Amino acid sequence: MRDIRDDLRERLAAIQTAFNAATEEHENQMIALQAGYRQKADALERERQAVLQLLKIEEARATSSGPSIARHPALPLSEFIITKLHTIGPMTKEQIRAEVDRAGYLEGEATGRTFHLTLMNISGAGGRISKLPDNRYIAQSRSDATLFSPSHPERHLMA
Missing domain, CATH: 1.10.10 (Arc Repressor Mutant, subunit A)
Structure with a gap:
């Protein structure tokens, strides 16, 4: 019988290299995914803040000028x-x-x-x-x- 310990060590090293490469790829993908999420979240937050500001302006206008928009009943x-x-x-x-x-x-x-x-x-x-x-x-x-x-x-x- 032949000694296969060196083959197993080489195989173990190859598995470890593949594992390290998979971990690095995963980390890179997570960084890219988080960056994409952050961009979308920041854009939505800016839009939310702008709409909140508009709402504040409209609420101030409505309360300062009395009744806002008159209702228009549907029936004669x-x-x-x-x-x-x-x-x-x-x-x-x-x-x-x-x-x-x-x-x-x-x-x-x-x-x-x-x-x-x-x-x-x-x-x-x-x-x-x-x-x-x-x-x-x-x-x-x-x-x-x-x-x-x-x-x-x-x-x-x-x-």
């Missing part, structure tokens, strides 16, 4: 009133006005006069709502065409 005022009466039931003029105000209809150029005229127009003769003896308003019937009912002529526009 008359449809909103009729829908509320269908949903909630009979309401006084003050209750209806509170709902209208809460929904943002009385901001900007719209006034209480706009609300009053709209209420009178839809509650007049042949109107879609009527006034009860106790001064509350009620929708004529649930079968009337509201913007949410299938028979309303503008319903197809919302789809």
Whole structure:
């Protein structure tokens, strides 16, 4: 039998060289990966800081100039009133006005006069709502065409 210890030592040295090369390659890849991450993280942090600064400016502007952007309700005022009466039931003029105000209809150029005229127009003769003896308003019937009912002529526009 032949002595193979020298062969095994050479094999061990080759394995150690390969191990050292793999470790060095791993370390280089980790350095490159960390550098790439750091670049992306720094860029995102700069962007985050810029957006935070813009937000601070806009918040300061909004609080110093009073109400910010007026809401623009989606329904016409008359449809909103009729829908509320269908949903909630009979309401006084003050209750209806509170709902209208809460929904943002009385901001900007719209006034209480706009609300009053709209209420009178839809509650007049042949109107879609009527006034009860106790001064509350009620929708004529649930079968009337509201913007949410299938028979309303503008319903197809919302789809």
